[in-house]
Amino acid sequence: MITLFLIAKTLHFSNFPNSIRKSTGQKLHPAPFPLDRHRRQQILSRKTISLKFLQESDQDHQALFILASIWIMELNSIKDAFDRVTKKQKISSSKSQETIQQITQEINDAISGIQSTDHKSILNELKAKLKEIAPLTQLESTQKELNIAFSKYTKLLEKQFNPDISKSYRNVDFDLHTVNQIIAGHLYREGLFEIGDCFINESNENDVIERKTHFLEMYKILESMKSRDLVPALNWAAANHENLQKNGSDIELKLHRLQFMEILQHGRRDEALKYARTHFSPFADHHLPEIQKLMACLLWAGKLESSPYSEFLSPTHWAKLGHELAQQFCNLIGESHQSPLSVTVAAGVQGLPTLLKLMNVMTGKKHEWQSMKQLPVPVDLDQEFQFHSIFVCPVSRDQAGEDNPPMLMSCGHVLCKQSITKLSKNNSTRPFKCPYCPTEVEVGQCRQLFF
Amino acid sequence: MEPNTNGNSTVSNATMSSATVASVPSLHGEVPSSKLNQLTESLKLEHQFLRVPFEHYKKTIRANHRVVEKEVSAVMSSLSDAVDLSQDDAVQRLNSLVSRLQGLKRKLEDGSKVEHLQAQRCRARLDHLESAGADNISEWNNTRLKRILVDYMLRMSYYNTATKLAETSNIQDLVDIEIFYEAKKVIDALRNKEVAPALAWCADNKSRLKKSKSKFEFQLRLQEFVELVRSENNVGAVMYARKHLAPWAATYMKELQKVFATLAFTSNTGCETYKVLFEPKQWDYLMEQFKQEFCRLYGMTLEPLLNIYLQAGLSALKTPFCYEENCTKEDPLSQESFRKLASPLPFSKQHHSKLVCFITKELMDTENPPLVLPNGYVYSFKALDEMANSNNGRITCPRTQEVFNYTEVRKAYIS
Numbered sequence: 001m002i003t004l005f006l007i008a009k010t011l012h013f014s015n016f017p018n019s020i021r022k023s024t025g026q027k028l029h030p031a032p033f034p035l036d037r038h039r040r041q042q043i044l045s046r047k048t049i050s051l052k053f054l055q056e057s058d059q060d061h062q063a064l065f066i067l068a069s070i071w072i073m074e075l076n077s078i079k080d081a082f083d084r085v086t087k088k089q090k091i092s093s094s095k096s097q098e099t100i101q102q103i104t105q106e107i108n109d110a111i112s113g114i115q116s117t118d119h120k121s122i123l124n125e126l127k128a129k130l131k132e133i134a135p136l137t138q139l140e141s142t143q144k145e146l147n148i149a150f151s152k153y154t155k156l157l158e159k160q161f162n163p164d165i166s167k168s169y170r171n172v173d174f175d176l177h178t179v180n181q182i183i184a185g186h187l188y189r190e191g192l193f194e195i196g197d198c199f200i201n202e203s204n205e206n207d208v209i210e211r212k213t214h215f216l217e218m219y220k221i222l223e224s225m226k227s228r229d230l231v232p233a234l235n236w237a238a239a240n241h242e243n244l245q246k247n248g249s250d251i252e253l254k255l256h257r258l259q260f261m262e263i264l265q266h267g268r269r270d271e272a273l274k275y276a277r278t279h280f281s282p283f284a285d286h287h288l289p290e291i292q293k294l295m296a297c298l299l300w301a302g303k304l305e306s307s308p309y310s311e312f313l314s315p316t317h318w319a320k321l322g323h324e325l326a327q328q329f330c331n332l333i334g335e336s337h338q339s340p341l342s343v344t345v346a347a348g349v350q351g352l353p354t355l356l357k358l359m360n361v362m363t364g365k366k367h368e369w370q371s372m373k374q375l376p377v378p379v380d381l382d383q384e385f386q387f388h389s390i391f392v393c394p395v396s397r398d399q400a401g402e403d404n405p406p407m408l409m410s411c412g413h414v415l416c417k418q419s420i421t422k423l424s425k426n427n428s429t430r431p432f433k434c435p436y437c438p439t440e441v442e443v444g445q446c447r448q449l450f451f
Numbered sequence: 452m453e454p455n456t457n458g459n460s461t462v463s464n465a466t467m468s469s470a471t472v473a474s475v476p477s478l479h480g481e482v483p484s485s486k487l488n489q490l491t492e493s494l495k496l497e498h499q500f501l502r503v504p505f506e507h508y509k510k511t512i513r514a515n516h517r518v519v520e521k522e523v524s525a526v527m528s529s530l531s532d533a534v535d536l537s538q539d540d541a542v543q544r545l546n547s548l549v550s551r552l553q554g555l556k557r558k559l560e561d562g563s564k565v566e567h568l569q570a571q572r573c574r575a576r577l578d579h580l581e582s583a584g585a586d587n588i589s590e591w592n593n594t595r596l597k598r599i600l601v602d603y604m605l606r607m608s609y610y611n612t613a614t615k616l617a618e619t620s621n622i623q624d625l626v627d628i629e630i631f632y633e634a635k636k637v638i639d640a641l642r643n644k645e646v647a648p649a650l651a652w653c654a655d656n657k658s659r660l661k662k663s664k665s666k667f668e669f670q671l672r673l674q675e676f677v678e679l680v681r682s683e684n685n686v687g688a689v690m691y692a693r694k695h696l697a698p699w700a701a702t703y704m705k706e707l708q709k710v711f712a713t714l715a716f717t718s719n720t721g722c723e724t725y726k727v728l729f730e731p732k733q734w735d736y737l738m739e740q741f742k743q744e745f746c747r748l749y750g751m752t753l754e755p756l757l758n759i760y761l762q763a764g765l766s767a768l769k770t771p772f773c774y775e776e777n778c779t780k781e782d783p784l785s786q787e788s789f790r791k792l793a794s795p796l797p798f799s800k801q802h803h804s805k806l807v808c809f810i811t812k813e814l815m816d817t818e819n820p821p822l823v824l825p826n827g828y829v830y831s832f833k834a835l836d837e838m839a840n841s842n843n844g845r846i847t848c849p850r851t852q853e854v855f856n857y858t859e860v861r862k863a864y865i866s
Contacts, residue, residue, distance in 0.1 A: 071494070072581075075580065075581050078577065079577055082573060086570050089566060092512075093563050093566070096519045097559060099523070100519075100556050100559070103523070104549055104556075107549050107552070108549060110545060111545050111546065111549070114542055114545075119538040119542075123533055123534045127530060127531060127534065135523050135527070136524060139520060139523065146512070150509055154505070157501055161498035162495050162498055165756075166752040169759055169762060170762060170796060173795070174792060175792065179603075179792070182788050182792075183603070183757075186600075192616070192619070194615070198615050199604070202611055202612050203607070203609055331780075336783070336785075340786055344764035344783045345595075345596055345757070345761065345764055346764070347764035347765075347768050348759070348760035348762070349496065349592075349595070351763045352493075352763040374797050375766060375798070375800045378803075379767040379800075381767055382489075385767070386805055386814060387768075387772075387773075388779075389806045389809075390805045391804045392804045394866040397802070399771075401771060408827070412864045413866070414863050447827050448827050449823060449829050450828045450829065450850070
């Protein structure tokens with residue numbers, strides 16, 4: 001805590017960007033224009049960051065601020081470098097203009113001079129003058145400065161970014177046809193039908209038509225919902241009544257509820273009552289309290305906004321239900337809820353930095369990398385990418401599988417079967433001590449687990 | 452410790468902080484630092500995103516500058532000749548030089564308009580990177596996927612789709628369509644077995660290609676030579692070789708000799724070594740070669756970004772469980788097409804157990820511990836607790852349909 005306080009103090013009183021660079025062991029980049037806009041912004045943000053920094057007490061936030069500020073500083077230094085490039089480019093460009101103007105001027109002067117005197121001497125004079133101007137050397141010198149700015153910017157990019165993200169790429173046959181199919185499917189499921197068609201046309205793929213019709217139907221329903229027309233959605237729900245119920249979804253009732261409220265909101269109470277009678281009754285068994293509430297709304301017709309049920313009117317219901325419908329729709333047609341391409345690319349974005357770091361330490365073992373059956377290091381992904389239960393035996397560090405299943409010991413700790421066999425010295429009657437607690441365990445009492 | 456360094460009141464400091472908070476929203480919000488670290492790490496993968504438009508900008512500036520240099524030096528040498536002319540001729544010469552300079556000036560003005568646009572594009576990308584923050588992350592990720600897709604389409608020469616996707620998503624400044632159109636000309640010509648545009652491109656980028664020791668131009672020349680041999684224009688072939696192939700002799704002697712031997716074998720040879728040189732697939736090879744040179748010149752990865760990210764994602768997601776019959780649909784690897792792409796890739800590795808509840812799909816940890824039913828099936832506390840509460844303490848195993856009492860459940864310790 002004391003160190004953090006000290007860091008905060010230095011941040012506050014000293015040159016913030018530099019000090020943070022020091023603390024991360026990076027080289028200093030003194031800004032050349034002390035009072036330009038960026039610089040002022042930097043100074044401004046340095047104060048607020050350090051203030052915030054002191055206010056935040058939990059460690060997570062402190063780490064966050066350091067990380068965020070380092071990144072912002074880095075981006076700012078890149079922006080500065082780019083500004084320098086454009087500045088030099090402007091100088092160079094106006095220098096060229098100026099030079100051309102100068103030469104033109106001299107020549108024009110000479111033209112008017114020629115009329116009166118001997119042209120040869122005028123021309124020689126012109127030649128001498130231009131030699132003195134030395135336009136080419138002038139152009140060259142500004143260009144040189146521009147080149148320096150170019151290479152500085154390029155180098156900075158190379159340093160702050162990963163200059164080659166294909167380092168961990170395996171040179172395997174990545175089937176073009178398969179990738180194209182995946183992309184076409186993705187475009188359709190995102191509702192980009194026109195682009196999908198264009199893609200199919202250009203890439204000569206054509207077996208994605210079936211998926212397209214499915215998603216066309218889905219987007220039609222969703223579009224109608226956006227204009228507050230529930231009929232297509234209700235038709236779909238009625239047609240898939242059984243399947244929806246099997247999946248335990250009450251989306252049909254939710255759609256009816258929305259329709260009921262819509263009718264009621266327009267003040268047509270009798271119609272609403274009739275609607276409720278025909279459509280709510282099939283759901284009475286499981287959703288009675290909900291239906292009671294809805295019926296109570298009838299009492300408030302015309303002044304629903306001030307009723308205890310005003311919550312039912314919230315427009316968020318529409319968006320939420322649209323989302324849920326998409327989910328159920330995908331479920332019924334056997335598609336995942338999220339585009340598998342988005343999921344894989346997002347996982348790739350998260351995993352790639354680790355793989356690239358791995359390649360840095362594996363230099364010289366490129367060949368091994370190309371044939372490895374399993375990654376040598378774990379790649380940590382967010383929970384949203386965790387689709388399977390993976391049990392790693394804490395003793396052997398092996399991943400459990402069919403031939404080596406996880407076993408629950410009588411004390412509640414879990415090991416892999418092979419580890420248990422080893423610990424018991426392959427003697428099923430001899431008890432052994434659990435590696436994690438003092439309990440004596442017998443092999444016979446261990447049970448296989450299914451995650 | 453004083454609240455601020457330059458003696459301002461605390462109030463002004465507070466207003467200042469709120470102003471800056473608004474301008475750097477990515478700094479704040481309820482984000483764990485690991486997430487933020489992930490974000491910065493992922494932004495560092497965007498080298499190509501900044502580099503490509505910059506190379507383009509640089510190229511334009513240099514080309515414009517070369518024009519100026521050339522014209523100015525032409526004007527200068529033309530002036531020095533003028534001394535020997537008669538008076539009328541000299542005046543005429545000077546006038547023509549003035550109009551030439553004016554033309555150059557106009558050209559320069561047009562050129563700087565282009566330069567300005569390209570600089571804006573570079574800056575738009577910097578701004579886009581800066582805009583990534585916790586509050587707009589899903590939208591930003593969406594745009595990234597679109598950028599990656601456009602990159603793929605451009606590399607595969609699906610120009611119409613790429614343009615359409617960029618236009619409808621309004622990301623024209625974030626993708627390199629213009630640059631790839633430059634490549635399109637050359638690729639189309641190579642497809643029609645013409646080398647002239649490719650050679651012109653080589654001449655345009657002579658110094659950079661030389662720096663990277665590219666032999667693309669040499670290969671183009673070889674192909675032209677082979678075409679001459681194919682049409683049995685032997686004299687022409689030898690003349691061509693003298694003019695265009697000889698300069699490469701020092702570096703690529705072996706290949707040169709091999710191609711020269713085709714003069715003796717002719718196009719209907721049965722000898723394998725020389726037969727391949729006449730095959731049409733040589734043109735495909737040149738096309739591939741060009742694409743690589745082109746990408747290298749602009750600082751792009753040689754593989755499409757999509758393939759790189761897909762490979763990384765697939766390796767990270769690939770587990771033996773993905774290939775089991777009951778694999779969840781949500782896992783991309785439950786699909787045949789993704790499995791096919793993943794088949795040559797390594798499996799992921801785990802150092803620690805990660806248990807996902809079958810019912811809630813949530814991670815099981817100390818907060819939400821795994822519970823074991825008497826039949827050995829494991830579910831999360833959250834799922835079983837809810838089930839027990841709404842079913843009078845009875846639990847039905849969703850996979851075996853067996854019914855148990857909540858009291859029969861026991862805790863498992865996973866380390």
